[in-house]
Amino acid sequence: MLKFFLRRIGMVVPTFIGITLLVFALIHMIPGDPVEVMMGERALDPQAHTAALHRLGLDLPLPEQYLHYMEHAVHGDLGMSLVTNMSVTGDFFARFPATVELSLCALLFAMIIGVPAGIAAALKRGSAVDHTVMGAALTGYSMPIFWWGLILIMVFSGWLHWTPVSGRIGIDFDEPVVTGFMLVDALLSRDPGAFGSAVAHLILPAVVLGTIPLAVIARMTRSAMLEVLREDYIRSARAKGLSPARVIVAHALRNALIPVVTVVGLQVGTLLAGAVLTETLFSWPGVGKWLIDAISRRDYPVVQGGILLIASLVIAVNLLVDLLYGVLNPRIRHTR
Amino acid sequence: MAELQFTSVAVKPASFPIVRDFWKHFSKNRGAVCAGILLLAVLSIAVFAPWLAPYDPSAQYHDAVKIPPAWQHSGSAHFLLGTDEVGRDILSRLIFGARISLMIGGVSVLLSLVPGVVLGLMAAFYAKWCDGPIMRAMDVLQALPSLLLAVAVVAVLGPGLVNTMVAIGVVGLPGYVRLTRAAALGELQKDYVMASRVAGAGSLRLMFSQILPNCAAPLIVQGTLGFSTAILDAAALGFLGLGVQPPRAEWGAMLASARDYINSAWWIVTMPGVAILISVLAINLLGDGLRDALDPKLKRMA
Numbered sequence: 001m002l003k004f005f006l007r008r009i010g011m012v013v014p015t016f017i018g019i020t021l022l023v024f025a026l027i028h029m030i031p032g033d034p035v036e037v038m039m040g041e042r043a044l045d046p047q048a049h050t051a052a053l054h055r056l057g058l059d060l061p062l063p064e065q066y067l068h069y070m071e072h073a074v075h076g077d078l079g080m081s082l083v084t085n086m087s088v089t090g091d092f093f094a095r096f097p098a099t100v101e102l103s104l105c106a107l108l109f110a111m112i113i114g115v116p117a118g119i120a121a122a123l124k125r126g127s128a129v130d131h132t133v134m135g136a137a138l139t140g141y142s143m144p145i146f147w148w149g150l151i152l153i154m155v156f157s158g159w160l161h162w163t164p165v166s167g168r169i170g171i172d173f174d175e176p177v178v179t180g181f182m183l184v185d186a187l188l189s190r191d192p193g194a195f196g197s198a199v200a201h202l203i204l205p206a207v208v209l210g211t212i213p214l215a216v217i218a219r220m221t222r223s224a225m226l227e228v229l230r231e232d233y234i235r236s237a238r239a240k241g242l243s244p245a246r247v248i249v250a251h252a253l254r255n256a257l258i259p260v261v262t263v264v265g266l267q268v269g270t271l272l273a274g275a276v277l278t279e280t281l282f283s284w285p286g287v288g289k290w291l292i293d294a295i296s297r298r299d300y301p302v303v304q305g306g307i308l309l310i311a312s313l314v315i316a317v318n319l320l321v322d323l324l325y326g327v328l329n330p331r332i333r334h335t336r
Numbered sequence: 337m338a339e340l341q342f343t344s345v346a347v348k349p350a351s352f353p354i355v356r357d358f359w360k361h362f363s364k365n366r367g368a369v370c371a372g373i374l375l376l377a378v379l380s381i382a383v384f385a386p387w388l389a390p391y392d393p394s395a396q397y398h399d400a401v402k403i404p405p406a407w408q409h410s411g412s413a414h415f416l417l418g419t420d421e422v423g424r425d426i427l428s429r430l431i432f433g434a435r436i437s438l439m440i441g442g443v444s445v446l447l448s449l450v451p452g453v454v455l456g457l458m459a460a461f462y463a464k465w466c467d468g469p470i471m472r473a474m475d476v477l478q479a480l481p482s483l484l485l486a487v488a489v490v491a492v493l494g495p496g497l498v499n500t501m502v503a504i505g506v507v508g509l510p511g512y513v514r515l516t517r518a519a520a521l522g523e524l525q526k527d528y529v530m531a532s533r534v535a536g537a538g539s540l541r542l543m544f545s546q547i548l549p550n551c552a553a554p555l556i557v558q559g560t561l562g563f564s565t566a567i568l569d570a571a572a573l574g575f576l577g578l579g580v581q582p583p584r585a586e587w588g589a590m591l592a593s594a595r596d597y598i599n600s601a602w603w604i605v606t607m608p609g610v611a612i613l614i615s616v617l618a619i620n621l622l623g624d625g626l627r628d629a630l631d632p633k634l635k636r637m638a
Contacts, residue, residue, distance in 0.1 A: 019476055019480075138621065144612045146572060147591055147613070154602060158599050269482070292487070295490075296578075310480070
């Protein structure tokens with residue numbers, strides 16, 4: 001077990017170093033003079049130009065620059081935003097809970113609908129239910145989610161006035177930030193109005209972000225379920241005279257869910273990519289919107305740091321899923 | 337003489353039954369056939385856009401701003417799908433948008449397919465020198481969620497049509513490398529490769545005229561599905577303002593400012609998305625059909 005863990009962790013190290021190289025190279029791949037690109041007119045003064053080069057550490061030889069960058073990065077210092085002059089790491093973790101809250105709710109939505117829908121489709125294979133679920137899943141999978149979000153805003157906010165258009169909570173609520181999760185903070189403040197407002201703000205973005213994972217989970221649950229239902233032990237369970245419900249829940253579902261859980265773990269990347277679009281659309285103050293804003297402002301330290309942090313996160317979660325899978329399924333541990 | 341016989345024996349007999357077999361399976365899948373026809377229609381619309389579009393896609397008719405579609409009460413028969421906020425004909429913009437979207441899809445698939453196949457074959461053939469570096473580089477590219485990698489590339493290169501294609505091409509690259517490498521490694525074990533090698537075929541010949549044709553099936557499927565991802569990602573970049581730039585009629589870019597009109601002009605919000613959804617759906621259906629028909633191993637899935 002320990003050997004398996006070490007080997008998997010060892011495999012991640014080169015990837016991580018590669019990401020840091022990529023992020024480091026980013027600023028050097030910008031066509032033209034980076035200082036001019038970042039500072040615009042102000043950079044024309046040669047003294048200011050040299051000062052900026054020095055401040056960004058761009059006047060050192062390349063390998064030295066990289067070592068500097070890494071040395072700071074290891075200590076959690078990814079530089080300062082050029083726009084707000086705040087620490088990139090601090091800004092990231094200030095916005096991160098908003099993204100996590102949104103992603104978790106999206107994933108919850110996707111699982112609550114996707115797993116039962118996939119089971120129903122598998123049990124009624126070839127029926128109208130199956131065709132409807134699979135058709136809907138294919139549509140969801142093909143959905144441009146930013147447009148889907150626009151349509152939902154138009155219908156539920158514009159026409160029906162059921163949900164607010166943007167943000168995390170109504171402006172008349174000013175809850176103290178304890179956890180950074182708006183739902184939890186609103187609960188802690190014991191203000192039902194605030195909680196309701198937070199939920200209303202969260203519903204549409206969560207549905208939009210959860211749409212593609214929902215489609216993936218429904219398809220995966222269906223095929224895993226079909227696979228399991230063919231197994232001999234299911235036939236034996238039926239032959240023993242167990243009720244169909246018991247066979248499905250206690251015998252089939254338990255095994256069918258292993259691949260589904262893996263797929264859920266691997267949706268982190270999809271969720272974070274989707275969060276960029278969803279957060280921009282709903283003005284959700286998370287890391288996705290922060291990154292896009294930084295790109296349009298040419299705030300390169302934020303772009304670099306944000307990409308590095310998000311990639312590290314994806315690597316870490318994938319590693320975790322991998323390790324967990326190895327714990328659950330010993331066959332994985334002993335291959336290769 | 338012996339050399340000629342070996343090489344021709346290896347490839348030829350397989351090719352014809354494959355096509356017949358493929359068509360037998362594929363034509364049974366009605367959804368995929370319909371999707372294929374729909375896609376051909378979209379393709380013809382894109383090709384013949386200048387003749388089909390009723391108006392110039394960037395012409396602004398200032399006395400016809402935000403006209404609803406023709407079937408609505410205040411609609412006009414002149415503008416079938418209505419006009420946008422500056423009085424441009426939405427139908428014409430969608431027709432020209434098909435050009436841009438299909439071009440982005442096609443070019444970016446090629447941009448990831450060609451280098452991807454070459455790198456994948458190199459990783460499989462020269463496992464000693466190339467496999468490690470190439471696959472680790474692909475790990476790095478895959479560590480970033482697709483759209484974020486595209487956003488990062490655009491952040492460096494700047495927005496625009498060409499850079500969108502490059503960005504999406506880079507995003508797709510690891511998929512093709514992995515697929516080609518895996519397929520080629522599988523083929524390398526087979527007898528016909530050994531036979532060609534014994535007959536004196538060089539590495540290049542083995543790679544491209546012996547092994548590659550036998551890896552084609554998964555690559556075709558991946559290419560089709562990559563085409564739909566490319567269209568979606570390009571539209572997403574356009575929507576974020578990082579892709580094709582606004583005056584151009586790109587489907588995603590048409591939606592970038594649509595948020596302002598959710599209360600006043602639903603057709604500005606709706607139409608471009610419908611175009612994206614229909615095209616992507618058709619490509620995905622076709623891709624599923626191709627996969628089922630080309631790859632018997634996957635037939636049970638999905």
